[in-house]
Amino acid sequence: MSATPHGLHKALLSLLVPMMVVSGTGNLTTLAQASDRPADVVRVTHQQPEDQYSSVLSEPNFQHRDRHHRHDIPVQFLGINDLHGGLDTSGKAYIGGKVYENTGNVSRLAAYLDQAQRQFRHVHLSRNTFRVQAGDMVGASPANSTLLAHEPTMHALRAMKFQIGTLGNHEFDQGLPEFNRILTGGRPGKDADKLIQRYPHLASKMQEVVANVVRKDNGKQPYGYRPYTIRTVRAHGRSAKVGFIGIETTELPTLTYERNYKDYKVLDEAKTIAKYDRILNAKGVKAVVVLAHRGVQNNKTSAWGNGVDILQRVNKLDPHNNVGLFVGAHTHMYGNALVGKTHVVQALSSARAFDDTQGYINPKTGKFSALETHVYPVLSAKADPKTKSNRRVARIIKDANRRVAGKINAVIGKAASAEAIKQASTANGESPVGELVVDGQLFEAQKNGLKADFAMTNSGGVRSSLNVDANQAITWGAAQAVQPFGNVLQVVEMTGAQVIKALNNQYSGGFKELQVAGLRYTFAAQGKTKQVVQVTKADGQPLDPQATYRVVINDFLHGNKSFTFQGTKIVGSLASDTEVFVQYVKDMQAAGKPIVAPQANRKVFVKADAAVLGTTLPNAQPAA
Structure with missing residues (x-):
């Protein structure tokens, strides 16, 4: 030296x-x-x-x-x-x-x-x-x-x-x-x-x-x-x-x-x-x-x-x-x-x-x-x-793998191709496997009669790509690795205004990026400031700030002061996020629907000047 x-x-x-x-x-x-x-x-x-x-x-x-x-x-x-x-x-x-x-x-x-x-x-x-x-x-x-x-x-x-x-x-x-x-x-x-x-x-x-x-x-x-x-x-x-x-x-x-x-x-x-x-x-x-x-x-x-x-x-x-x-x-x-x-x-x-x-x-x-x-x-x-x-x-x-092999190697579904569904997010913050996770949560909530409109999860809870083997098989272990925490899923009631506020709050710093299902939105940015400017349901209908919607979230989000979900009324619950994702893959297999990566079209960036970023657009609210 x-x-x-x-x-x-x-x-x-x-x-x-x-x-x-x-x-x-x-x-x-x-x-x-x-x-x-x-x-x-x-x-x-x-x-x-x-x-x-x-x-x-x-x-x-x-x-x-x-x-x-x-x-x-x-x-x-x-x-x-x-x-x-x-x-x-x-x-x-x-x-x-x-x-x-x-x-x-x-x-x-x-x-x-x-x-x-x-x-x-x-x-x-x-x-x-x-x-x-x-x-x-x-x-x-x-x-x-x-x-x-x-x-x-x-x-x-x-x-x-x-x-x-x-x-x-x-x-x-x-x-x-x-x-x-x-x-x-x-x-x-x-x-x-x-x-x-x-x-x-x-x-x-x-x-x-x-x-x-x-x-x-x-x-x-x-x-x-x-x-x-x-x-x-x-x-x-x-x-x-x-x-x-x-x-x-x-x-x-x-x-x-x-x-x-x-x-x-x-x-x-x-x-x-x-x-x-x-x-x-x-x-x-x-x-x-x-x-x-x-x-x-x-x-x-x-x-x-x-x-x-x-x-x-x-x-x-x-x-x-x-x-x-x-x-x-x-x-x-x-x-x-x-x-x-x-x-x-x-x-x-x-x-x-x-x-x-x-x-x-x-x-x-x-x-x-x-x-x-x-x-x-x-x-x-x-x-x-x-x-x-x-x-x-x-x-x-080797010993650990042997002990858990029976459970983790069980095939629970098929993918449309032998390629992994990736964890990495796009420039707009959409993770293919993250959006697959919330699609599954929304599907399972609706299947169980909970009449959910949307699902949201924190990106930090999605820990892995969904790996697929050469035969396009998805194992229990591969699905578990995507969401290993075992957070319990809850269905809460939120107004459209609260949903918009939650979407805005994900841009207020920290590890708060959300993956969403059942809705789409556009957002604008100037420097480090980002703001949601329009939100619609998946069918293109505008979100009503005064209406009440049902949203699937995990109990970590519901109890976390850094998000907007704390204190919202719980109207139902599901199993853990891990179990629900595994079940979703099984349900798609039973329906003959191979798992595919969702199309990245739920978060759209639009250019906006400073005037736009301070206004209240038809169905959006300024950032909190």
């Missing part, structure tokens, strides 16, 4: 205003030279050049010890985020300017983590490696994790020797008591499915740290979790301490049921980081790593996301903080950048990638003296046959 040149930085910065996002010139940051300027001029710098190597074995600066730090203590942090029980899922990985096909599978991930740790040990003769995760290890998962209460995922994390992790929002999906049970290897309740009862229950051996989730009744972290943990690293007869702070997203109340978070407070992320950084500093810990369920992202010229915003605030609260590394999560994106003196990194999701941070701690100051961060893909065996899958983890996957 060698220090980053700063001449070009200085030349560029002389032309830039404070807080402007600039391009960097190298990966290694010598932290003693990093910005200690006042927080209002802290730089956000993209890592340049972008990650361009597919393996740590090819990374130039990771092949030798930096002579400038020969007396410092070498450290390595191997991180993942948003695993989502993706034991053997695969997909594209967009890292830097490259696209890698068919990445994923935790047995492959385990092999690459082992490879990276061996390489670090070989170069530095050091065992100072930490395997960390930033939340959402479980939840929104395929059937081989979900049907076994995610215990195979915990077995895999144990086999991969993850040491420290934090909570994401999906750890609350079945309530925090259930997550803590699978984390610690407790036995399930007597009412659990036999598949779960029969599965081995093992503790993950992973320490949970979460600083900003506390019980309302006593202000303490639940289940004995700690706000931080301290680990000691050694080399050359000297030692230093590393502190790890865990951070949950403050958006938690908008991402899970009220019953799952009602007993807890989620404290401000930036204030919490600054608080515990000071506490760690008082304990002699000057090298701090934050594991945060908050997203970071960048392109060639800029970096952004809640993680970046949080670190900017941390730097304002405490310009001399010692946070050297911020491992992000939640948005499933690629991130590798520098915010002031803090490296921020994020490695996609579902075992498609991992991040490898290597560097040094000065034993005299206890501070990071240099860090370098990279994100690498988890390549398939075909793309990288030399790297063999981890056998122990592969056995865990």
